Amino acid sequence: MTQIVLENARVFDGVAEECPEGMSVLVADGKIREVSDRPVRADEAHRIDVGGKTLMPGLIDMHTHSYFSDLDPRVLNDRDAPYRTAYAIKKLGHALDSGFTTVRDIGGGDYPLAAAIADGLIRAPRFFYAGKILSMTGGHVDYRTPNEKHHTHGYCSCASMNWAGVIADGVDECIKATREELRRGAHCIKIVASGGVMSPSDPIWMNQFREDEIRAIVQECAERRTYVAAHCLTSESTRRSVEFGVRCVEHAALIDAETAAFVAERGAYVVPTMACLFSLVEQGLEMGLPPDRMDGLRTVYENSMAGLEVMRSAGVKIAYGTDLLAGFYTQQTREFELRREVFTPLELLRQATSVGAEILMQPGKLGRVTPEAYADLIVVDGDPLQDIGLLAAEGRNLDLIMRGGEVVKNRLD
Known part of the structure; x- marks a missing residue:
């Protein structure tokens, strides 16, 4: 060269x-x-x-979803892989042009996409991925509506899935699902440990997965010399996840001071995603987000800036992430503008570079x-x-x- x-x-x-x-x-x-x-x-x-x-x-964006081309995740199952891949190519190219030389796909990204990038078929940043997200039945990545009885997608009779996630209940299923995603090349494992605003049947305050399930997933990752990241919106879900061994918390928008101090003491990381929240509140309805999701979204949005202040005061290790969906991916650098209300430029530069590299277990390399x-x-x-x-x-x-x-x-x- x-x-x-x-x-x-x-x-x-x-x-x-x-x-x-x-x-x-x-x-x-x-x-x-x-x-x-x-x-x-x-x-x-x-x-x-x-x-x-x-x-x-x-720059390093630690919370992306390469295939998430619509605000309704159920639509993506019908669009199938070719459409999702075409969207990913456009989204990843934009990320590279914006200065992001590394991204972590924290739900949905897979080996075929990673291989295409590695082989130079796709113009994209360096690519780390968590594979399919692990969710319990009725959890944040179980996208069935209450009137649906059965899962309709699966790669075997022992675990059901949609385009983004795997449903796993009980320790044995959690272990098997974790091992399967790691076999498929996942760099880490993502679980959903609280409710969310994009799924139909789980309120935000709902804790997800039992302690023994989370600890089993963490142990499997430890044996593979990697880690678990967890979707957590509330303080309770954040605390219990970190207590059970989760290394990286995604979002933590509703975190309180006591929990932030606990996270900092344990040396865990947090990846807030402000750009996603702000863009959805501003344009979610016109982009097709169901009106019944907006109340929960506004609750999270209204408390998110206070959460940043709390984590900064506690000394939590924070990385840069955006979580932008559908057509919002063009706002990937907006996260800097939103976080500057709380953090200094030096803190933001570290978040978007060396701290992200630490989470990826690439210190000194990225x-x-x-x-x-x-x-x-x-x-x-x-x-x-x-x-x-x-x-x-x-x-x-x-x-x-x-x-x-x-x-x-x-x-x-």
Whole structure:
């Protein structure tokens, strides 16, 4: 692979507040090989003058759903795989153009999509996926309406599923479903541990899965040297999930101070998803969201900003996530604008880079500008430590995007 030297750069390394200027970064074989405050010797390298602009790690979105092309998840079963894949290609391409060089698909993403990305068939960010979401009967990913008696989709007689999830009840079924998703290449396992606003039969306050079921799933993941992420909206579901071994909580919009302190003490992570909530409240009805879901959605929305304040005060480790569905995916960088009401630009930059890498169990490889990290880099025209809004423009302020050492956008040459 051709060597590339990025010269005259102001570098944010993913962690440090100080951003040294006049830096050079050598990239070869998909990795960063050298970061120096002096000119790098590489006679055969292609040299790019960054012009004093900010070079930083590519962004990481820790909560995406690549196939979720409609607000009604039941519609997606009828659309089938070709339609969902076409949507995923468009959505993932937009993510890359917006500066996201890594995404975690936390429900629905699968091995075929990951393989197509790895083989270069799809223009997309680096791709981690949780496979099918695990739900109990009547849980957040059981999309049957109350008048339906039977599951209509399944890959075997022992577990039923729809396009996004697997229904598992009892320890044995939870173990089997976990092992099956891990066999299919899932990088982690996602469970639903509270009710939600997008499913027909579970109120938000409802805790889901028993303690023995959650602990069984956690143990299976531990044996595979990976982790469990859990959909939790309420404080109670968040606390019990973390207590039972869940490593990463998704949403936590209704979290209270006591629970936030507990999460911080246990060293667990939280991935809030503000952009999804705000976009659904603003445009959900016109995009086809059933009117009877709006009350619950507004309850979560009205408390979500307070939840961010509570978690920041408690010192919870927070990563960047969006959870954008259907046509809302074009607002992927809006999360920066929403969170800036609570967090400093430095905190937001860490959330979108090095903290996400920690959850993915890729510290030092992703989310950093350091030797031996993957060469997933962006160049920002300006200083995001002073104006985080530079990253909230869907890539318009990015002069260079590099993924795995491959330049996918370049306005510098």
